[in-house]
Amino acid sequence: MNVKAVVGLLALALCLGFTAHQASAEKKALIDQVDGAGYGTAGCGLGSIIFGAKPGKIQIVSATTNGIYGNQSFGITSGTSNCDIPHMGQQAAVFIEVNKEALRKEAAIGQGESVDAVAMILNCEKAEVRSEMKSHFDRYFSEDVDSYETVRRLLNSGVCPNQG
Known part of the structure; x- marks a missing residue:
């Protein structure tokens, strides 16, 4: 097996493991999310799933992640990506x-x-x-x-x- 294939498989395994871990995590109530338990100032979206509510400059990275992948708007309207519709x-x-x-x-x-x-x-x-x-x-x-x-x-x- 060449090095690129091994690195690719390792990256895929890490992504799948991270996704499975996130899927098994209990979703926080919106009030907890707003208070910082579910996501920080960057809001919901992929960034909140990856970085959570960690305070500080990581929220800039979280917001950038949301912006690059354009998933925050979709998450807000669909109730996915750590976003809630009822509230x-x-x-x-x-x-x-x-x-x-x-x-x-x-x-x-x-x-x-x-x-x-x-x-x-x-x-x-x-x-x-x-x-x-x-x-x-x-x-x-x-x-x-x-x-x-x-x-x-x-x-x-x-x-x-x-x-x-």
């Missing part, structure tokens, strides 16, 4: 809190990845959320409105027909 409102509120400045800037112009991510988390049409946040910016981003209130107002606005 989309809570997930959206956490996302809004963590991304508040970027979201504020994007909402002011009616477009951007953060605005689209909020729409995706809440299972809303992106164009509707873009328009709503831009048209009623102060309703969502005044100083007296926290992230949970932003979610509540968005859901009650009618732009998320399956939610409000």
